[in-house]
Amino acid sequence: MAAAAVKGIRRGSWPWTVDNGHRIPNIEYEGFLIMEKTFIMLKPDAVQRGLIGEIVARLEKKGFKLVAAKLMRVSQDLAEQHYQEHKGKAFFEPTVAYITSSPVMAMVWEGKNVVAQARALMGATNPAQADPGSIRGGFAVDVSRNLIHGSDSVDSAAREIGLYFSLEEIQSYAKAGEEWLSE
Ligand code: IDP
Numbered sequence: 001m002a003a004a005a006v007k008g009i010r011r012g013s014w015p016w017t018v019d020n021g022h023r024i025p026n027i028e029y030e031g032f033l034i035m036e037k038t039f040i041m042l043k044p045d046a047v048q049r050g051l052i053g054e055i056v057a058r059l060e061k062k063g064f065k066l067v068a069a070k071l072m073r074v075s076q077d078l079a080e081q082h083y084q085e086h087k088g089k090a091f092f093e094p095t096v097a098y099i100t101s102s103p104v105m106a107m108v109w110e111g112k113n114v115v116a117q118a119r120a121l122m123g124a125t126n127p128a129q130a131d132p133g134s135i136r137g138g139f140a141v142d143v144s145r146n147l148i149h150g151s152d153s154v155d156s157a158a159r160e161i162g163l164y165f166s167l168e169e170i171q172s173y174a175k176a177g178e179e180w181l182s183e
């Protein structure tokens with residue numbers, strides 16, 4: 001994927017910037033390799049139900065790299081910005097109330113096609129319809145308590161990473177074994 005093909009993102013001096021002014025290392029220039037990043041949030045029910053380890057283990061075992069993480073309380077303002085695309089829908093306010101009700105684990109994960117592949121690991125939005133082998137399908141029963149958020153596109157990932165993390169909080173490192181993940 002050519003850098004120029006990533007909508008909304010232009011290359012300045014490192015770090016790359018998003019056109020709306022957020023400074024986000026969503027993609028990184030490593031020679032000719034551009035490694036994708038996604039924003040993953042373990043919602044309050046995942047933290048309360050003791051599922052942090054289980055879910056993080058799945059992302060680790062898949063082969064993705066954790067590059068940022070923090071346990072935090074989401075403010076009303078941040079939750080409204082996060083879910084702005086759903087403003088006006090019936091579930092908007094309940095979802096904001098849910099996300100702000102108790103701590104969440106916010107993370108950035110990196111890897112090949114990590115945006116789409118993390119969504120596949122998560123399963124469908126409604127756990128009742130999610131593949132039983134997925135995170136939502138395996139550990140949740142209702143759409144209003146579906147455990148995990150994952151960016152739905154590279155553009156969303158850039159926006160969401162910028163909402164939750166500063167550049168200094170995102171690590172860049174070589175990880176043991178990553179040379180065995182692809183040719
Ligand atoms: P996604 O999280 O799979 O991307 P979206 O459609 O973007 O799903 O919805 C965002 C979040 O809003 C969901 O993960 C869920 O927490 C909540 N949500 C979506 N639809 C409903 C609903 O019909 N009832 C209650 N909550 C919902």
Ligand code: MG
Pocket residue numbers: 152
């Ligand atoms: Mg969504």
